[in-house]
Amino acid sequence: MSNPTTKILTDDLNLFYGQKQALKNISIGIRANHVTALIGPSGCGKSTYLRSLNRMNDLIDNVRIEGRVMIDDVNIYDKQVDVVELRKRVGMIFQKSNPFPKSVFENVAYGPKINGVRDRAKLEEIVQNSLQRAALWEEVKDDLKKSGLALSGGQQQRLCIARALAVDPEILLMDEPASALDPIATAKIEELIYELKDRYTIVIVTHNMQQAARVSDITAFFYLGELIEADETKKIFTTPEKKQTEEYITGRFG
Amino acid sequence: MERHFVRELEALKTNLIKMGSFVEQGIATAIRSLLERRADLAEQVISQEQRINSFEIEIDDAVVDLLALQQPVATDLRFILAASKINNDLERIGDHAVNIAESALQVANRIPVKPLEDIPLMAQTTQVMLRDAIDGFIQRDTNLCRKVLASDDTIDNLNKQVFRDLVELIRKQPETLEESLELIRVSRNLERVADLATNIAEEVIFMAEARVVKHHQAD
Numbered sequence: 001m002s003n004p005t006t007k008i009l010t011d012d013l014n015l016f017y018g019q020k021q022a023l024k025n026i027s028i029g030i031r032a033n034h035v036t037a038l039i040g041p042s043g044c045g046k047s048t049y050l051r052s053l054n055r056m057n058d059l060i061d062n063v064r065i066e067g068r069v070m071i072d073d074v075n076i077y078d079k080q081v082d083v084v085e086l087r088k089r090v091g092m093i094f095q096k097s098n099p100f101p102k103s104v105f106e107n108v109a110y111g112p113k114i115n116g117v118r119d120r121a122k123l124e125e126i127v128q129n130s131l132q133r134a135a136l137w138e139e140v141k142d143d144l145k146k147s148g149l150a151l152s153g154g155q156q157q158r159l160c161i162a163r164a165l166a167v168d169p170e171i172l173l174m175d176e177p178a179s180a181l182d183p184i185a186t187a188k189i190e191e192l193i194y195e196l197k198d199r200y201t202i203v204i205v206t207h208n209m210q211q212a213a214r215v216s217d218i219t220a221f222f223y224l225g226e227l228i229e230a231d232e233t234k235k236i237f238t239t240p241e242k243k244q245t246e247e248y249i250t251g252r253f254g
Numbered sequence: 255m256e257r258h259f260v261r262e263l264e265a266l267k268t269n270l271i272k273m274g275s276f277v278e279q280g281i282a283t284a285i286r287s288l289l290e291r292r293a294d295l296a297e298q299v300i301s302q303e304q305r306i307n308s309f310e311i312e313i314d315d316a317v318v319d320l321l322a323l324q325q326p327v328a329t330d331l332r333f334i335l336a337a338s339k340i341n342n343d344l345e346r347i348g349d350h351a352v353n354i355a356e357s358a359l360q361v362a363n364r365i366p367v368k369p370l371e372d373i374p375l376m377a378q379t380t381q382v383m384l385r386d387a388i389d390g391f392i393q394r395d396t397n398l399c400r401k402v403l404a405s406d407d408t409i410d411n412l413n414k415q416v417f418r419d420l421v422e423l424i425r426k427q428p429e430t431l432e433e434s435l436e437l438i439r440v441s442r443n444l445e446r447v448a449d450l451a452t453n454i455a456e457e458v459i460f461m462a463e464a465r466v467v468k469h470h471q472a473d
Binding site for chain 1: 257258259318319322323324325
């Protein structure tokens with residue numbers, strides 16, 4: 001599935017934890033500036049697949065990969081790829097938000113600082129932009145010195161998004177970003193995701209199918225390590241091709 | 255940050271209003287084509303049918319999207335369900351406009367069999383009912399909708415009267431058979447339009463008050 005707007009191309013990806021095969025022959029193109037949701041029952045491989053898109057699985061012992069993950073025509077598993085650079089380009093947001101024990105300002109400025117930005121005015125600009133794009137600016141602008149840990153759950157998550165945005169990524173990976181949040185905070189994150197896709201490519205893992213329906217353009221259904229079906233979200237939730245997909249989304253199993 | 259879902263609901267409402275406007279125009283033009291014996295106006299109505307059908311398909315599609323992807327509840331759900339039914343009602347009214355126009359084409363070149371009194375009255379009342387039903391939807395005005403419900407009997411009685419008069423005419427002047435049958439057809443189509451306007455009014459009352467007033471249930 002290669003076309004001008006594919007941002008990430010997964011080509012026959014297989015992943016093994018030791019002897020156990022967690023991903024089987026995954027081939028899919030992730031569209032640029034779209035939200036792709038990965039759904040499926042527990043243990044289906046969706047989080048494993050997500051982590052393979054920025055090589056977070058490298059941090060786990062005994063992981064073996066076969067196949068390719070191409071971002072802009074470069075296989076990210078090639079030996080010469082700088083993993084640190086990769087993880088700037090492909091940011092990640094986790095289920096449990098993890099702001100640094102620092103001020104709101106320092107949380108967002110940390111990444112740019114490490115990348116060599118020293119100019120105070122420039123840092124302030126980046127921090128403001130990032131917080132605005134993460135829809136958090138209005139709520140924190142009067143007290144950027146406040147500790148990141150003193151924010152509410154939903155605010156902390158948006159702070160983590162701002163932090164990821166501060167290093168100017170192209171792709172955002174989100175692993176169940178709202179599952180620890182209340183409905184209002186969840187709605188804010190969902191609306192933020194909808195707005196962010198104008199500038200970024202987003203892949204989100206969610207165990208909440210209704211969230212996938214609300215927020216994504218493309219939905220990919222994983223089961224037992226295989227990609228069963230991936231298509232426009234509207235199609236998946238009205239007329240899925242595969243019986244298994246239909247049974248999962250109508251709650252017949254899983 | 256307004257949910258994009260809210261914008262999509264607004265877009266659905268706007269589309270329905272546009273469709274309603276087309277349909278009202280269609281009925282008005284069809285009636286004019288009959289009363290003024292204008293074949294050109296009748297042709298116009300017939301050629302616009304495709305546009306109304308396209309609206310129906312587009313709105314149906316939007317309804318499926320909203321239901322499948324956004325899990326609406328409460329007022330939103332009632333609005334979407336009402337919108338879906340009103341959509342179908344409007345398309346049927348469009349069909350009746352075409353039927354009236356086709357009858358108009360049949361009688362356009364003939365000498366009038368009798369001065370039309372009841373049919374223009376039916377037409378006017380029906381158009382007011384349709385206008386009020388659509389306005390009731392736009393403004394969520396259930397008083398206006400109840401006014402529509404109250405007018406339905408008037409139309410039914412006029413339809414019966416027209417039928418009686420024309421049957422009488424056919425008996426006395428058999429040569430008027432074809433034209434009289436077309437006029438009976440027009441009367442029946444107007445009666446159906448009034449029924450559909452009543453349906454729309456009932457849907458709006460359900461949407462706004464969560465009350466079912468169909469089939470003359472006590473209100």
